[in-house]
Amino acid sequence: MANVSVSTPTPAGGTSIGGRGLSIRVALFLAAIGIGSAIAATMLLLRGDYGAGIQALLAAVALAAFGLAAYGLIEAVLAVIDTAGERRRQDRDVSERRKGDRARQPRA
DSSP: OOOOEEEEEEEOOOOOOOGHHHHHHHHHHHHHHHHHHHHHHHHHHHHHOOOOHHHHHHHHHHHHHHHHHHHHHHHHHHHHHHHHHHHHHHHHHHHTTOOOSSOOOOOO
């Protein structure tokens, strides 16, 4: 069996914020669309007198919209956690800088 290793350079600060996942606004927008669609499809399903095929289609749409809402809410929570962690990392970087005589001298 071949031993294959892939080396990719990692930025000094880790991965960028844009590459980590959805932003809070986008995640909440997806959740709102999912919630609205789920409510609308459920209301149409309960109030209308449709055939079996249309009822099955509306039920599938409601289920998919519920899944989209759950995904959006989970991504929003993860974005908040990621933002808090990034803020804590930046605060730690600023507080660990040395000042005055203790500052690191540039390499010649």
